[in-house]
Amino acid sequence: MGRILYYCEQGRITGGIKVSYRHVDTLRRNGFDAAIVHKHVERPDWFAAPDVPILSADEVVLSPRDVVVIGEDSRFTLRGVANTPARKVLLCQNHYYVAFGLHGARDFSGFGIEAALSTGDVVTAFLRRRFPGLPVATAHLAIDPALYRPRPKxxxxxxxxxxxxxxxxxxxxxxxxxxxxxxxxxxxxxxxxxxxxxxxxxxxxxxxxxxxxxxxxxxxxxxxxxxxxxxxxxxxxxxxxxxxxxxxxxxxxxxxxxxxxxxxxxxxxxxxxxxxxxxxxxxxxxARYTLEREERELVAFWRNFLT
CATH class of the missing domain: 3.40.50.2000 (Glycogen Phosphorylase B;)
Incomplete structure (x- = not known):
């Protein structure tokens, strides 16, 4: 099994970055070789980013054993890795941004995308409607109850x-x-x-x-x-x-x-x-959006994809 590389943009405070870091941390705890790929090797400081490997996009050399995970709106990354030997997975967290990633393309097949991983039911329904031949799985987002909890109001x-x-x-x-x-x-x-x-x-x-x-x-x-x-x-x-x-x-x-x-x-x-x-x-x-459910669904997707 090769690496699972989550390509992730920097410089913005967005929930999508948090999710990518949590996915990588979860996968590593379950025995997968996963890492974040940034333009610059800098850990975000606006959330408690887990201590996971961060690789420089300019220095990563992809092999056929690697899997690249690309956000739905990352059109430059989609095109930049399209002709590399790595396998490709779309991580779609917002279906309204899909058109920006496609940038006029009919679908994701020309970029080598083999499957999509969604973070919610509305997103999954859209992907299945828009790309009926693309395998889609859902790893529902999670809320950390230690962080988001009632305090004196x-x-x-x-x-x-x-x-x-x-x-x-x-x-x-x-x-x-x-x-x-x-x-x-x-x-x-x-x-x-x-x-x-x-x-x-x-x-x-x-x-x-x-x-x-x-x-x-x-x-x-x-x-x-x-x-x-x-x-x-x-x-x-x-x-x-x-x-x-x-x-x-x-x-x-x-x-x-x-x-x-x-x-x-x-x-x-x-x-x-x-x-x-x-x-x-x-x-x-x-309370239905548990870390345990997210981990179970995420690990199930990757085990199925890599077999």
């Missing part, structure tokens, strides 16, 4: 505006104007924050406003659920995998006015002491 709305900065300001303004009873509630805006800070703020905040947009799954919503937040806002499409009327106050599609109404209803429930049932349902939902 304060009446505060936590939000990560990266995908919807304009929408967040619209929602904040209209909430103040149309629901003055909630105008004094404080906000915790998390911009390019390290994972430890995100987890602490979520754990201490009573409410989390999901500003998800075009997501494969919308992991922050699940992390907020695990942190004991009352969760409201957008599904970002991928959140359809886990969201329901029982575990959150969800906006209708892309409707901003609906998001304002749902946020107001969520705050009213939290302040009135009637939100606990949905908060508990949210924690139960997040």
């Amino acid at each position: 304060q009446l505060r709305i936590a939000a990560i505006p990266r995908k919807r900065p304009h929408e967040m300001e619209y929602i904040r303004d209209l909430l103040r104007a149309e629901h003055p009873e909630h105008a004094g509630v404080r906000w915790a805006i998390l911009k390019d924050a390290a994972e430890g800070l995100v987890a602490r703020v979520m754990g201490e905040s009573a409410v989390f406003l999901s500003l998800a947009r075009l997501e494969g799954i919308g992991l922050t919503g699940l992390e907020a659920m695990a942190s004991g937040c009352a969760v409201t806002g957008f599904l970002g499409d991928g959140g359809r995998e886990y969201a329901s009327a029982e575990n959150g106050w969800w906006a209708d599609g892309e409707d901003l006015d609906s998001a304002v109404r749902q946020l107001a209803a969520c705050l009213t429930a939290v302040r009135g002491g009637t939100a606990e049932t949905r908060i508990a349902a949210g924690r139960a939902t997040a």
Whole structure:
């Protein structure tokens, strides 16, 4: 068995990088020779990156025994390794980015992709629809309960505006104007924050406003659920995998006015002491996304692929 090499971009704070590192760490614990490949051999410092090997993309020499793992939007990597002797696997964490990786190609066959590994049910359904001949497996994402957990709560709305900065300001303004009873509630805006800070703020905040947009799954919503937040806002499409009327106050599609109404209803429930049932349902939902399930599904995929 050769190496399993996860090619991973640097310089951005994204959940996809965390997942790649966790996959490599999990595979190594299960006896696989796995490593991260970066342009520069530098370990990210914005999350607790496991101590796994990091190789320089400029120095890696690929052999037929190696397997290259490539993100769905990494069009330069897809083309750069297409003619190498290594086998290739697509790691798709967001189906909305697939077109960027293809960059006009009909499918991934011209890049030597033999199989795809997805991180969620919505992504898997898309891949099977778009590429009916491509073998697809799912290794569902996981929430670390030691990191994302409830802490002593304060009446505060936590939000990560990266995908919807304009929408967040619209929602904040209209909430103040149309629901003055909630105008004094404080906000915790998390911009390019390290994972430890995100987890602490979520754990201490009573409410989390999901500003998800075009997501494969919308992991922050699940992390907020695990942190004991009352969760409201957008599904970002991928959140359809886990969201329901029982575990959150969800906006209708892309409707901003609906998001304002749902946020107001969520705050009213939290302040009135009637939100606990949905908060508990949210924690139960997040509890399904275990590290053990992710490991079991990931290892099963690689054992099957390599036999």
